[in-house]
Amino acid sequence: MHGQPALPLNLDPDVLAAIGRELDAIYDETIASLGAPDEAYIRRVIKTQRALALGSRVAIGVGAVLRRSKQRRLGTALVGLGTVALGSAKILENMEIGHNVMHGQWDWLNDPDISSTTWEWDNVCPSDQWKHGHNVVHHTWTNVMGKDRDIGYEILRTTSERPWHPVYLAQPVYNTVLMLLFEFGVGLHEIDPDKIVSGTSEEKATQIELLRGFVAKMSRQMAKDYVLWPSLSAKAAPEVIAANLVANIIRNVWSYLIIFCGHFPDGVHVFANDVVEGETRPGWYVRQLLGSANIAGSSFFHLMSGNLSHQIEHHLFPDMPSSRYPEVSRRVQNVCERYGLPYNTGGFGRQIGTTLRKIWRYSLPGGNDSLANGPAIEVTPDRVSSLSAA
Amino acid sequence: MSLTARSSAVAREIVNLFATPLRVSHYVELVNPLWTSHRLQARVEDVRDETADARTITLRPGRNWRRHRAGQHVRVGLSIDGKRYTRTYSISSSPERRDGCITITVKILDGGRMSGHLVRKLAVGSYVPLGLPQGDFVVPEARPVRPLFITAGSGITPAMSMLRTWNIIGNMPDVKHVHYAPHSYDVIFGNEMRQIAGATRRYRSEVVLTREIGGPPGENHFSAEQLEGLCPDWADREVWVCGPQDLIDAVEAHYHAAGLAGQVHSERFRAALVELDPDAEGGAVTFVTQGDGPDVHTNGAAATPLLRVAEDAGLNPEHGCRMGICHTCDVPLVSGSVRDLRTGAVIDEAGSSVQICTAAAASDCVIDLCTTN
Numbered sequence: 001m002h003g004q005p006a007l008p009l010n011l012d013p014d015v016l017a018a019i020g021r022e023l024d025a026i027y028d029e030t031i032a033s034l035g036a037p038d039e040a041y042i043r044r045v046i047k048t049q050r051a052l053a054l055g056s057r058v059a060i061g062v063g064a065v066l067r068r069s070k071q072r073r074l075g076t077a078l079v080g081l082g083t084v085a086l087g088s089a090k091i092l093e094n095m096e097i098g099h100n101v102m103h104g105q106w107d108w109l110n111d112p113d114i115s116s117t118t119w120e121w122d123n124v125c126p127s128d129q130w131k132h133g134h135n136v137v138h139h140t141w142t143n144v145m146g147k148d149r150d151i152g153y154e155i156l157r158t159t160s161e162r163p164w165h166p167v168y169l170a171q172p173v174y175n176t177v178l179m180l181l182f183e184f185g186v187g188l189h190e191i192d193p194d195k196i197v198s199g200t201s202e203e204k205a206t207q208i209e210l211l212r213g214f215v216a217k218m219s220r221q222m223a224k225d226y227v228l229w230p231s232l233s234a235k236a237a238p239e240v241i242a243a244n245l246v247a248n249i250i251r252n253v254w255s256y257l258i259i260f261c262g263h264f265p266d267g268v269h270v271f272a273n274d275v276v277e278g279e280t281r282p283g284w285y286v287r288q289l290l291g292s293a294n295i296a297g298s299s300f301f302h303l304m305s306g307n308l309s310h311q312i313e314h315h316l317f318p319d320m321p322s323s324r325y326p327e328v329s330r331r332v333q334n335v336c337e338r339y340g341l342p343y344n345t346g347g348f349g350r351q352i353g354t355t356l357r358k359i360w361r362y363s364l365p366g367g368n369d370s371l372a373n374g375p376a377i378e379v380t381p382d383r384v385s386s387l388s389a390a
Numbered sequence: 391m392s393l394t395a396r397s398s399a400v401a402r403e404i405v406n407l408f409a410t411p412l413r414v415s416h417y418v419e420l421v422n423p424l425w426t427s428h429r430l431q432a433r434v435e436d437v438r439d440e441t442a443d444a445r446t447i448t449l450r451p452g453r454n455w456r457r458h459r460a461g462q463h464v465r466v467g468l469s470i471d472g473k474r475y476t477r478t479y480s481i482s483s484s485p486e487r488r489d490g491c492i493t494i495t496v497k498i499l500d501g502g503r504m505s506g507h508l509v510r511k512l513a514v515g516s517y518v519p520l521g522l523p524q525g526d527f528v529v530p531e532a533r534p535v536r537p538l539f540i541t542a543g544s545g546i547t548p549a550m551s552m553l554r555t556w557n558i559i560g561n562m563p564d565v566k567h568v569h570y571a572p573h574s575y576d577v578i579f580g581n582e583m584r585q586i587a588g589a590t591r592r593y594r595s596e597v598v599l600t601r602e603i604g605g606p607p608g609e610n611h612f613s614a615e616q617l618e619g620l621c622p623d624w625a626d627r628e629v630w631v632c633g634p635q636d637l638i639d640a641v642e643a644h645y646h647a648a649g650l651a652g653q654v655h656s657e658r659f660r661a662a663l664v665e666l667d668p669d670a671e672g673g674a675v676t677f678v679t680q681g682d683g684p685d686v687h688t689n690g691a692a693a694t695p696l697l698r699v700a701e702d703a704g705l706n707p708e709h710g711c712r713m714g715i716c717h718t719c720d721v722p723l724v725s726g727s728v729r730d731l732r733t734g735a736v737i738d739e740a741g742s743s744v745q746i747c748t749a750a751a752a753s754d755c756v757i758d759l760c761t762t763n
Contacts, residue, residue, distance in 0.1 A: 031704075032704065034471075034472055035471040035472045036469070036471055036472050037472075038472055039469055039472035047420065050412075050416060050417060050420055051420055054417050054420070108472070108473060108706055109469070109472055109473060109474060110473055110474040110475075110706045110708065111474055112429075113428075113429060120411035120412075121411065122411055217411075220407060220410045220411070221410065221411075223407055223410075224407055224408060224409075224410050228404075228407055228408050229408065
């Protein structure tokens with residue numbers, strides 16, 4: 001296997017094939033077992049999310065008006081509670097629902113209302129653009145230098161493999177800006193300024209089309225959060241605008257933190273371009289495994305992170321319903337243990353801590369991680385042979 | 391568009407902007423699923439057994455419902471193990487019914503995936519997706535008719551909708567009704583047929599039991615002599631026939647032979663299929679599925695619709711009527727050949743659109759389920 005040496009693993013081709021078969025089996029068994037409880041789960045989450053979104057907007061609107069009356073303290077409490085609830089509703093919609101529905105995880109229901117082909121999420125990024133950049137580019141070319149635009153999102157230096165430039169000195173600052181305005185970062189992800197300035201006329205036209213789609217979607221989102229709902233509270237509109245702004249920021253910061261924990265913590269690997277040459281499905285599996293990291297947490301934490309806390313399982317099986325990731329995660333970990341493969345998981349503090357440390361460190365020149373971006377993994381041959389004999 | 395229509399459309403747009411990227415209707419659904427405008431659902435109000443294997447289901451459609459014409463059918467969806475399936479059923483209630491409800495009467499079919507579920511498991515209080523009423527198996531309103539109904543089994547349902555309507559309004563035409571059922575205990579709406587006949591002399595019904603114990607040997611099916619005996623003035627009547635394909639074919643042939651083919655209206659439960667060449671063979675079928683999932687390989691028999699083959703392989707392609715009418719299930723043929731079960735024609739042109747609900751494998755073939763036509 002000539003593509004293989006670029007993986008930081010010296011796996012025997014037979015062992016690699018065996019890993020592939022095991023992971024295929026986990027996928028097939030899980031998909032075959034989907035049924036009514038899974039349908040009930042996603043319907044319940046969607047219903048809860050909509051009730052939360054509506055309830056929180058009413059709370060904010062009423063609270064904002066009450067703050068200007070004698071019931072100032074009750075009003076403030078309502079606005080505060082509503083803001084957190086609206087932020088949570090947006091998080092649920094974007095992560096556990098929108099992201100996963102758009103991956104096709106629920107297409108098997110055959111319900112046109114919960115389908116990857118029709119879902120539009122509560123976010124300034126148009127769904128069709130996101131599906132291309134995310135499902136097609138990022139999930140296929142995960143962590144391959146020069147292919148995956150999600151490695152530092154083209155603006156951050158998150159690995160020493162990316163040449164240093166003085167602009168990265170400001171990285172800690174604009175990283176913070178990206179965190180606060182994350183949905184706009186996602187929304188502009190597909191748009192390539194180089195192509196607008198110096199692309200062919202066809203490239204320019206495509207970019208302008210993308211930009212148009214983004215502006216149209218963004219305008220509707222902005223009108224809803226900053227014009228229409230505030231207008232219902234008349235004079236108290238500024239409070240509603242502020243509450244909605246904070247709710248959007250809560251969603252932005254949280255989704256940024258969870259998503260950055262997926263591919264940037266210590267121990268996650270990036271790959272040279274040639275690794276994908278002649279790559280087999282088992283090879284793709286191992287690359288996904290080495291290029292992703294999980295976050296350990298409670299089931300509520302997993303729900304609020306859209307189960308992207310099971311980033312490894314999500315990258316191995318992107319169209320498997322997220323509600324199955326916890327059970328699948330135990331089986332994947334078991335496979336990793338048996339074959340001596342790394343399984344990158346840790347508490348939220350560890351994963352986000354090492355991610356942010358990297359962003360600070362690589363704003364300066366140098367850094368010494370190899371493509372492996374962590375120690376190369378030695379799979380001891382006798383261990384493997386004893387496994388394949390078993 | 392008139393000025394008022396335009397301004398109300400603009401107003402609706404602005405109201406919906408409060409709910410963007412959803413619509414207000416999605417939030418209204420939280421309060422009552424019947425009030426939505428983005429999709430039509432119905433609440434199951436009541437279930438009632440008609441016979442041992444047939445049940446009448448009373449549905450309350452949501453506010454986007456359009457009143458049906460007696461004899462029309464409707465698409466009903468149901469989730470089985472999480473996956474949604476759709477089937478078409480005739481409406482058995484009268485459009486004159488005052489409580490806004492409709493009924494469908496479903497009989498369990500051998501090997502039927504959905505009929506068993508509808509009859510045995512559908513719970514009162516649950517919601518099912520619903521289509522709008524469709525079909526032209528109706529009695530003309532503008533001219534007088536003397537109908538002859540020939541129905542069998544649950545094929546009585548559209549006729550019952552018409553009879554109930556005339557009974558409610560009190561303008562029953564001169565109706566003759568011949569109904570076939572295997573045994574006396576299998577007759578759906580048997581009591582109601584007798585009641586209507588008791589209330590008006592203008593309605594006369596004959597129930598033919600095809601397999602009654604102690605009855606004539608063999609099966610007592612439709613024949614010219616039988617019709618002559620039961621309804622001597624059959625040639626003067628327009629006939630509405632609903633039931634199994636054999637019955638419809640026999641009635642059509644009978645009227646055709648008499649030069650009266652134009653007097654026959656028929657409603658089929660499923661598409662009319664040609665008799666296949668006994669040597670016809672199916673083949674290995676490959677379904678190309680969505681996303682980066684692996685292709686699904688299975689075998690398709692010569693007479694099994696590819697939609698059913700796909701479902702048996704655990705796939706759930708989009709579909710609607712399952713009888714070749716609605717084109718919801720059209721997908722492109724990648725390679726190989728398929729046979730249209732209605733005409734027997736073989737389609738082997740790569741890229742052709744295939745109605746998988748009424749087409750079967752004619753050789754090894756590859757079907758692209760991710761592209762809808």
